[in-house]
């Protein structure tokens with residue numbers, strides 16, 4: 057692969073709970089464990105709140121709001137300063153909204169587990185004023201039924217205005233549990249990937265790799281809308297470990313950064329620009345060395361996350377995967393449609409674009425014979 061730079065392999069674990077919100081390790085212990093596992097970038101995202109009120113009855117479990125936002129941020133700052141070899145991002149897993157259905161005998165708390173991970177806010181007041189139902193900043197209450205996407209969009213817009221990042225957490229997960237005579241129920245909310253705008257990304261793992269990222273699925277619809285100018289921003293996938301206790305694997309699944317990550321700003325920049333890919337297990341030796349496109353006329357390359365501005369209607373897609381195990385399937389997706397299937401680790405594929413005026417995207421899904429999967433982020437070809 058002459059003239060192009062091989063991707064780096066900086067392993068990150070995104071979405072981690074500590075003892076601040078029900079995890080059984082302190083932030084210091086989490087950092088030590090991650091270092092042992094070869095992780096360089098950590099996004100610690102304790103729950104903003106876990107408070108649910110039904111008239112006079114309330115549950116209030118361990119969370120950052122309960123503990124104190126200021127103390128949480130101070131703690132994370134000191135942990136980051138004590139571990140300069142690691143890149144430690146501090147964020148929150150937020151629950152912007154929930155609402156009650158049913159009656160007093162059988163109340164149902166809906167969407168309490170619909171979560172958005174927030175990263176990259178700087179100031180204490182920005183965290184304290186997040187539009188959440190639990191801190192009474194959202195403008196919504198839990199007794200007026202569904203508010204559709206609005207409370208979530210409000211949070212996304214708030215974070216964007218302040219330069220932060222938002223990721224839909226575990227959008228394919230269903231959650232259901234009983235508390236006294238109440239039921240707390242959250243159906244999968246993967247459709248919100250289409251209903252909301254301007255968020256940074258979504259997690260493909262855990263329990264979230266079946267619907268959204270399949271060829272022609274919700275993610276492809278969203279990327280297609282971006283290409284058609286119906287959305288201002290593309291949407292990236294991340295691996296999400298949702299780590300909370302010993303016995304869970306903090307390195308599974310990882311988000312892999314493909315450029316050097318020296319500090320927090322580098323990590324945030326990689327999230328903003330899609331310079332990451334998601335795996336479902338790091339131990340199985342599946343990596344992406346390169347994924348990008350080449351302009352057949354100028355020989356200019358553009359790799360994952362970027363946009364090749366091209367005047368030609370023929371591009372070459374370059375794929376370089378490294379895997380300890382033979383590959384079962386490599387799928388190249390163009391605009392939601394499988395354009396090429398292979399089981400080779402390295403290949404080039406010349407694609408002729410029928411309409412050179414349109415913006416298109418390519419992305420890659422690789423699966424080895426053990427069933428480990430890798431999802432690239434897209435590369436765009438635009439005019």
Ligand SMILES: [Zn+2]
Nearest residue numbers: 149171225226
């Ligand atoms: Zn969650």
